[in-house]
Amino acid sequence: MSMQENIITVRLEAPAHGGHVVARHDGRVIFVRHGIPGELVSIAVRDDAEKARFWRGDVVEVLEPSEHRVPHFWPLADALASASRGVLPVGGAEFGHIALAAQREIKGQIFLEQMQRLGGIDATEHGFTGVRAPEGEAADALGWRTRMAYAVDSKGRLAMNAFRSDEQIPVKEMPLAHPKINDLRLWELPLAGISRVEVAVGSGAEEPVLVLFIEDGSIAGAAGRAAKRLPEGTNAAALTQVAGSVADGRGALQRLRGRTWLTETVAGHDYRITGEGFWQIHRLAPAALIERVMAQLEPSYGSRIADLYAGAGLFSAPLAKAVGDDGMLLSIEGAPGTSKDALKNLRELPQAVISQGRVEKTLSRELNTRKTKLDSIVLDPPRTGAGKIAVSAMVRSGAKKISYVSCDPASFARDTADLLAAGFRLSEIDVIDLYPHTHHMETVGLFIRN
């Protein structure tokens, strides 16, 4: 058993970013997982080095439950059931013990706290009214993940990791995964020799695409054997991971059966996405985010817009259509494979300029080369946010409106402070629960130059 047996009783206080609740013991802060503010709980203390600034802990017993506590929908992720079996819970559904409305309430508190502490901003003064569900969300908010990534354990079984642990827990159905992913019964495949399994389901009727990660170049072996056992019609590819072989650390995709890509259709646009390329995870996210970004930017015919961290062009396509032949849509994406998808997805729109490279360098370079300025920008960076160099390039671009799509309130708060200091105002905040039953949230903020 990997849990240490240092069990203490604590009263849980405020929620903290990252899926924790703060507790105190002998003057030391402990970040506790699987609890709810206000509860009296027993926790197994982990990472409890004497000199550590703070400790971590997992709830193993609830002595006074919150009114918002519900039975976890996934036994493997249920901390209490796992503790009684002497194992760690699997990660990926760390809010599953909290009623959905209360999950969103907690995310709202975290958003306000991060904006205040890291950005010095009272988000309620900028239109923040709480975290909302995307339109069309299921009442139980399960089955939303159209993308899943699994580990493979030392016995060749489909697995997922426990939080902050190398421990791999064998898994079968994953309740947050799209039903088409569970229907593949990936846990029945012979996976010895495969290091990772990724699977993606498109928005249409076509079959899912599976990517099997292998460490040597031979696809005839492990990957071929697994692919043969997949249900009829499933598409499968192998990806040889050769460290440093390409910019994003991944090798080349090799077709095993069917296609290596999916079609996604959103708001009347068709996108082709290769098996390992980036696409929003929640089934409702692409439409919800396009709707917000278009409403915020109100792109006009002939205007010049940049889509930064553009992926396969989710926002680039509708924006390019809106600016028309007389406008310009500059789509910048760092990952070479994903940028190739963007090239294909935007090939019929000559006003779209696809540039592969890091935003920090590429944005200014493209604008200088073309001797042009921008009217507006949408950016959708990874969790680390944009950072000072990219923010300053955006400020220099001349853009008067910036729609900022963020999956992390901490980096959003930091970048917001920099944009406000550079003469923008934050005129709208929409926080959407695009990661139900986890601690994550998606923010779409509108910045307008003063």
Ligand SMILES: C[S@@+](CC[C@H](N)C(=O)[O-])C[C@H]1O[C@@H](n2cnc3c(N)ncnc32)[C@H](O)[C@@H]1O
């Ligand atoms: C959250 S995704 C958004 C993609 C796209 N907007 C979408 O919604 O499908 C972030 C994207 O930024 C890319 N990326 C990460 N760091 C980058 C950088 N410094 N410059 C350019 N692209 C970057 C990643 O490869 C990824 O495709």
